[in-house]
Amino acid sequence: MTLAPTLVVGTGLVGTSVALALQAAGRLVVLADSDEAALALAVARGAGRPLGAADEVSHVVLAVPPSAVAEVLRAALASHVGATVSDVCSIKSLAALEIEKNTPELARYVGGHPLAGSERGGPAAARPDLFVGRPWAITPHLEASPVALAAARSVAVDCGAQPIVLTPEAHDEAVGLVSHLPQAAASALAATVGQHASQEAFALVGQGLRDSTRIAASPPQLWAQILGRNARAVAPFVNELAERLAHLGRELGRGAGEAAVTALLTEANAAVGRLPGKHSTRREAVDVVIAVLKDAPGALASLLADAHTAGVNVEDIRIEHAQGAAIGAARLLVLAGRGDGLAAALSAAGWSVSVEADEPAG
Amino acid sequence: MTLAPTLVVGTGLVGTSVALALQAAGRLVVLADSDEAALALAVARGAGRPLGAADEVSHVVLAVPPSAVAEVLRAALASHVGATVSDVCSIKSLAALEIEKNTPELARYVGGHPLAGSERGGPAAARPDLFVGRPWAITPHLEASPVALAAARSVAVDCGAQPIVLTPEAHDEAVGLVSHLPQAAASALAATVGQHASQEAFALVGQGLRDSTRIAASPPQLWAQILGRNARAVAPFVNELAERLAHLGRELGRGAGEAAVTALLTEANAAVGRLPGKHSTRREAVDVVIAVLKDAPGALASLLADAHTAGVNVEDIRIEHAQGAAIGAARLLVLAGRGDGLAAALSAAGWSVSVEADEPAG
Numbered sequence: 001m002t003l004a005p006t007l008v009v010g011t012g013l014v015g016t017s018v019a020l021a022l023q024a025a026g027r028l029v030v031l032a033d034s035d036e037a038a039l040a041l042a043v044a045r046g047a048g049r050p051l052g053a054a055d056e057v058s059h060v061v062l063a064v065p066p067s068a069v070a071e072v073l074r075a076a077l078a079s080h081v082g083a084t085v086s087d088v089c090s091i092k093s094l095a096a097l098e099i100e101k102n103t104p105e106l107a108r109y110v111g112g113h114p115l116a117g118s119e120r121g122g123p124a125a126a127r128p129d130l131f132v133g134r135p136w137a138i139t140p141h142l143e144a145s146p147v148a149l150a151a152a153r154s155v156a157v158d159c160g161a162q163p164i165v166l167t168p169e170a171h172d173e174a175v176g177l178v179s180h181l182p183q184a185a186a187s188a189l190a191a192t193v194g195q196h197a198s199q200e201a202f203a204l205v206g207q208g209l210r211d212s213t214r215i216a217a218s219p220p221q222l223w224a225q226i227l228g229r230n231a232r233a234v235a236p237f238v239n240e241l242a243e244r245l246a247h248l249g250r251e252l253g254r255g256a257g258e259a260a261v262t263a264l265l266t267e268a269n270a271a272v273g274r275l276p277g278k279h280s281t282r283r284e285a286v287d288v289v290i291a292v293l294k295d296a297p298g299a300l301a302s303l304l305a306d307a308h309t310a311g312v313n314v315e316d317i318r319i320e321h322a323q324g325a326a327i328g329a330a331r332l333l334v335l336a337g338r339g340d341g342l343a344a345a346l347s348a349a350g351w352s353v354s355v356e357a358d359e360p361a362g
Numbered sequence: 363m364t365l366a367p368t369l370v371v372g373t374g375l376v377g378t379s380v381a382l383a384l385q386a387a388g389r390l391v392v393l394a395d396s397d398e399a400a401l402a403l404a405v406a407r408g409a410g411r412p413l414g415a416a417d418e419v420s421h422v423v424l425a426v427p428p429s430a431v432a433e434v435l436r437a438a439l440a441s442h443v444g445a446t447v448s449d450v451c452s453i454k455s456l457a458a459l460e461i462e463k464n465t466p467e468l469a470r471y472v473g474g475h476p477l478a479g480s481e482r483g484g485p486a487a488a489r490p491d492l493f494v495g496r497p498w499a500i501t502p503h504l505e506a507s508p509v510a511l512a513a514a515r516s517v518a519v520d521c522g523a524q525p526i527v528l529t530p531e532a533h534d535e536a537v538g539l540v541s542h543l544p545q546a547a548a549s550a551l552a553a554t555v556g557q558h559a560s561q562e563a564f565a566l567v568g569q570g571l572r573d574s575t576r577i578a579a580s581p582p583q584l585w586a587q588i589l590g591r592n593a594r595a596v597a598p599f600v601n602e603l604a605e606r607l608a609h610l611g612r613e614l615g616r617g618a619g620e621a622a623v624t625a626l627l628t629e630a631n632a633a634v635g636r637l638p639g640k641h642s643t644r645r646e647a648v649d650v651v652i653a654v655l656k657d658a659p660g661a662l663a664s665l666l667a668d669a670h671t672a673g674v675n676v677e678d679i680r681i682e683h684a685q686g687a688a689i690g691a692a693r694l695l696v697l698a699g700r701g702d703g704l705a706a707a708l709s710a711a712g713w714s715v716s717v718e719a720d721e722p723a724g
Binding site (some may be wrong): 036043115116124125127131132133134137157164166170171173174175177178179181182183185186187188189190191192193194195196197198201202203204205206208209210211212213214215216217218219220221223224225227231234235236237238239240241242243244245246248249253254255257258261262264265266267268269270271272273274275276290292298300301302304305307308313314317318322328329352354355356361 | 366399469477478486487488489490491494495497499526528532533535536537539540541542543544545546547548549550551552553554555556557558559560561562563564565567570571572573575576577578579580581582583585586587589590593596597598599600601602603604605606607608610611614615617619620621624625626627628629630631632633634636637638652654660662663664666667669670676677679680689690697714716718
């Protein structure tokens, strides 16, 4: 812990959340934003005090949009000659950010990218626990100093995140696939549904469409910068996805849809089975205990209290309900082999339950 | 409630769940399946007894794959001349199911489609509450009798679902858009990610990709029949989605990605805002209270018990955690205006919390 303050430049959702988290970790935090209203709001939320002319900061975290990173970085390196600098931008290659290379000061900069956020932007959504348990990419460029790397990593750790170190180029390729492509896919799906959906179609909407389009509520301008600047990495993935769907459309159109869908879903099943879940890089086998839940105050708390009394730890939970329904179902995920015992205990406590084995597909 | 039994033909996930639900609603249920092992499993699970030669059934529910509906329907109408017949198939137009029209017995048939299921098929996943609170489409064809319509509707109601009556053709068009298209999109997305993802990319996977590809774990053969037989309705939607993505890929490729992404996400934002949520056809404004959750036994139950003590009803809950993390965050959704009170109470009880206003996008 250093006594010199950490400066956070940019007090939007992520910047304000970083400031709140670093303060909670015991750091002294000062704030700057070219938008005085945003700065005042962040100060009022207790995220720190405004940067003073006499402040000598030890580290600067840039939390500005991708289009502003290069200029704000240059200014930060010039203004705070004793400080290391990191950022939280969703793209990391120096070329994509238009950061001038081969300047000696650039050794003091190492990029970072917390894999957290929200469909909703803005400082009102900021919270100190935004990054808890989330991956946080740390992307040293070729000229970066070890001190700058350690400083960038320390920001991630102090925010409660899990640092993952990789090159800027590997980062951009990876998020192009696992973050930017899903954003494009979910958005195009939502737009297509919105274009055609009747009242009747909306009445038949299930959890599948809701889950598939959740991130389609994300802010357009921010994602336009992200995808636009990572176009080199993401365009081939978008093109492949488009071609897979065009192929499916052609096969459906010529009456050969069954074979095409079988092949596609078989490949998709295997891919989903490889996605990391909680606690491991592969999805673990778990039991799912489903309990019918009346829409009464305290029903959920009462259910979980009964589960706790039964001595079974609930790893995760999902609530399912349909449009207009005053009743739903809670899916409690527990370690494999614990489901039957929990179900028996809940049943004895008066709950209507059933158990489902949730084997990983892969 | 009639004393004559209801016959369920086909004891897979949906058929066995229907049988369990109808028995729970007080009906006498008999079962049939051409697969003797599946039938024995359903009987062993207490879903009913096997159909006897002397049984006179009042209603038959067909829970067989789309490709088998026409033949099994013809047999059921011939064998049970006093019975009405319904089904649970995901496609409903007589043409898509290859059901012969203009036969007088067809008046006793009305189709049904519960909008529920699971990524995982098979009788092991069956449960009596599978349909609770879910939409259940009832699709009378032009020659259907009112008695058959009432019988099909009664099955849905006895299973705890919400019946929605519409024509078979309107149904197929609607589910082609809100169910079959998302299935195609999620599957193609998962397959593309699986094709290219490195270890590093998997480490950066967040909730967005997980949500967007959840249904890609669905069984290939079943969905091949569904999409294959609803090709007329779904192919144009798949083609439009492919063209939207191809357009985005082209714009990204020629350096015009920002404008294309802005336009796409603006349209997507509006569409997601129109999706139905709980209790209404539009998403309601809610507050989200976020609490840091240590991975300790009973933490969730304890949190919800404290929420209940605070007198605030939790409408929905999501748990967020990242790969390998032993700590996460619980997002408690409460009615708008109740978030601050709940946060204060939880904070007083020792929880680390914050509040987020979750305004609907539309």
